[in-house]
Amino acid sequence: MSEPILAVAGLTKRFRGVVAVNDVSIAVPEGSICSLIGPNGAGKSSFFNLVTGYLPPSAGEIRFQGRRIDGLDTHRIAQLGIARCFQIAKPFPELSVLDNVRMGALFGRAGARDVETETAAALALAGLSDLADRPAISLTVGYLRRLELARAIAQRPLLLLADEPCAGLNPTETEEVVDILRQVRQRGVTVLLVEHDMRAVMRVSDHIFVLDAGSKIAEGEPDRIARDPRVIAAYLGTPEPAGPA
Amino acid sequence: MLAQGIRSHRRWIVLALIALVALALAPVFLAPFHIRVAQLFLFSAALAVAWTILGGFAGYWSFGHTAFIGLGAFVAALVETSFQIKPAGLNFVVGMLAGTGACAVLAALLAYPILRLRGIYFAIAMLGVSQVLGELNNNVDAFKGSLGIVLPQIAPAHVEPQAFYYYLFLIAGVLTLGAAFAVKVTRLGHGLLAIREDEDTARMLGVPTERYKTAAFVLSAVLTGMLGIIYAHALGYITSGSVYRTDFSLNVMVYALLGGIGTLAGPILGAGIMVVLTQMVLGRLLDTHMFVTGALLVAIVMLAPRGILGYVAPLLRWRKDGASP
Numbered sequence: 400m401s402e403p404i405l406a407v408a409g410l411t412k413r414f415r416g417v418v419a420v421n422d423v424s425i426a427v428p429e430g431s432i433c434s435l436i437g438p439n440g441a442g443k444s445s446f447f448n449l450v451t452g453y454l455p456p457s458a459g460e461i462r463f464q465g466r467r468i469d470g471l472d473t474h475r476i477a478q479l480g481i482a483r484c485f486q487i488a489k490p491f492p493e494l495s496v497l498d499n500v501r502m503g504a505l506f507g508r509a510g511a512r513d514v515e516t517e518t519a520a521a522l523a524l525a526g527l528s529d530l531a532d533r534p535a536i537s538l539t540v541g542y543l544r545r546l547e548l549a550r551a552i553a554q555r556p557l558l559l560l561a562d563e564p565c566a567g568l569n570p571t572e573t574e575e576v577v578d579i580l581r582q583v584r585q586r587g588v589t590v591l592l593v594e595h596d597m598r599a600v601m602r603v604s605d606h607i608f609v610l611d612a613g614s615k616i617a618e619g620e621p622d623r624i625a626r627d628p629r630v631i632a633a634y635l636g637t638p639e640p641a642g643p644a
Numbered sequence: 645m646l647a648q649g650i651r652s653h654r655r656w657i658v659l660a661l662i663a664l665v666a667l668a669l670a671p672v673f674l675a676p677f678h679i680r681v682a683q684l685f686l687f688s689a690a691l692a693v694a695w696t697i698l699g700g701f702a703g704y705w706s707f708g709h710t711a712f713i714g715l716g717a718f719v720a721a722l723v724e725t726s727f728q729i730k731p732a733g734l735n736f737v738v739g740m741l742a743g744t745g746a747c748a749v750l751a752a753l754l755a756y757p758i759l760r761l762r763g764i765y766f767a768i769a770m771l772g773v774s775q776v777l778g779e780l781n782n783n784v785d786a787f788k789g790s791l792g793i794v795l796p797q798i799a800p801a802h803v804e805p806q807a808f809y810y811y812l813f814l815i816a817g818v819l820t821l822g823a824a825f826a827v828k829v830t831r832l833g834h835g836l837l838a839i840r841e842d843e844d845t846a847r848m849l850g851v852p853t854e855r856y857k858t859a860a861f862v863l864s865a866v867l868t869g870m871l872g873i874i875y876a877h878a879l880g881y882i883t884s885g886s887v888y889r890t891d892f893s894l895n896v897m898v899y900a901l902l903g904g905i906g907t908l909a910g911p912i913l914g915a916g917i918m919v920v921l922t923q924m925v926l927g928r929l930l931d932t933h934m935f936v937t938g939a940l941l942v943a944i945v946m947l948a949p950r951g952i953l954g955y956v957a958p959l960l961r962w963r964k965d966g967a968s969p
Contacts, residue, residue: 502838502846506846
């Protein structure tokens with residue numbers, strides 16, 4: 400296996416008494432689609448907040464392309480090539496769809512680029528070309544999610560962190576988002592996905608990491624994860640042993 | 645990006661150039677009183693444009709921009725009266741550099757603690773800064789704020805002083821508008837817009853938010869200081885009360901709101917309307933003019949919350965090419 404694009408070792412985040420992320424180590428291979436799954440409150444969003452520099456870790460280290468990035472400012476990490484799209488879409492509300500995506504192309508990963516070409520390509524990939532002139536606030540949830548993806552793609556990231564891009568979408572829309580993620584990967588972008596839609600996760604992922612209560616409890620290929628008793632226990636609970644009545 | 649910005653805004657630029665020619669010729673035709681009104685218009689419009697760089701573009705409303713008018717004016721006045729360099733023009737330039745330099749330093753120092761405050765907290769912090777500076781200026785004898793300072797006359801002997809200051813304001817206004825336009829159409833301006841829309845998302849996209857906000861704040865402060873220094877010379881004699889004026893701070897926001905916040909044409913339009921109204925129309929209704937002004941503002945905020953341009957621009961369809969006023 401080639402050098403992982405993202406390597407996290409012993410990552411820990413404590414909020415006062417609560418340990419949101421507990422000694423998590425994962426390695427995301429370059430060019431893959433990996434998923435981070437786990438029940439609500441498992442620490443997935445906290446994990447993304449740590450990798451993007453939105454929160455400082457309490458312990459551990461984060462390496463991107465071999466380089467330490469923990470402790471860097473959020474905007475520096477974005478300039479290195481990590482983009483994130485949010486579960487709750489955060490468009491620039493008063494700007495048009497086009498201007499939202501253009502903002503991603505103007506900033507994002509450092510280096511020269513043709514802003515208009517990148518913007519148009521990202522809009523096309525997300526299927527938003529026809530809606531380019533619409534104000535962002537007028538979009539429905541499904542299209543907002545695509546806008547979020549398009550803006551992240553326009554950043555020309557090397558690693559895309561996608562936070563529940565399928566949440567609240569119907570099966571057709573989910574299928575479209577999965578398709579977009581696959582195309583993103585084809586363009587050489589590594590994808591780390593947080594998702595609750597297990598069918599989507601199982602179909603699209605090369606590798607899955609499972610978090611529960613802040614700790615990594617399992618990792619592996621999708622069909623192994625689906626059968627892993629620890630994972631099943633984390634999601635469904637263990638059968639209660641018959642006790643004295 | 646500047647070239648592209650100029651191309652996409654060419655209609656606005658042509659309009660601005662026509663206005664500039666008209667303004668340059670105006671003193672020939674205007675009566676002395678109207679030249680004074682026109683001076684006030686140029687001063688007010690330029691202040692509102694300078695304020696817009698931070699308040700309109702980045703959404704950081706400063707309620708205390710008069711701090712930079714006062715600081716610039718007093719530093720320049722103290723320097724010019726202490727050193728009295730010859731010739732008078734050079735003395736003015738040195739005073740200008742010292743005054744605007746002081747504004748730049750103050751803004752850069754304030755940026756770290758108070759530009760992290762969002763929304764209304766930043767606004768109030770700036771109000772506090774302007775009050776503190778005004779009080780210090782008034783009460784520390786070395787600053788001569790209560791005694792006042794008579795500024796050196798800089799208008800050449802053969803030139804009519806009011807026309808001279810009019811042209812000085814015009815040059816300062818062109819500089820201010822040019823600087824603000826350059827910010828608006830380049831990366832900095834887009835970054836500031838992203839900050840205004842959603843600062844956390846902007847940072848997540850790779851916008852160096854702290855650096856951009858500081859740059860906008862310093863530029864806005866320097867331009868405001870420059871205008872304050874010219875204003876001080878036009879007055880001829882300043883005290884704390886004549887340059888640290890809370891109504892300056894509030895008026896610039898009224899101009900921006902009235903014309904269309906976030907735009908560059910808006911504050912100019914707003915300043916024009918308010919100056920004409922207060923100086924020429926309502927001046928005849930001395931007892932009620934503040935009341936009428938206030939009522940008018942309430943009406944505009946309720947009927948056209950995006951200002952006059954926000955109301956009119958979509959009708960003009962000028963925004964189709966991506967250019968905004």
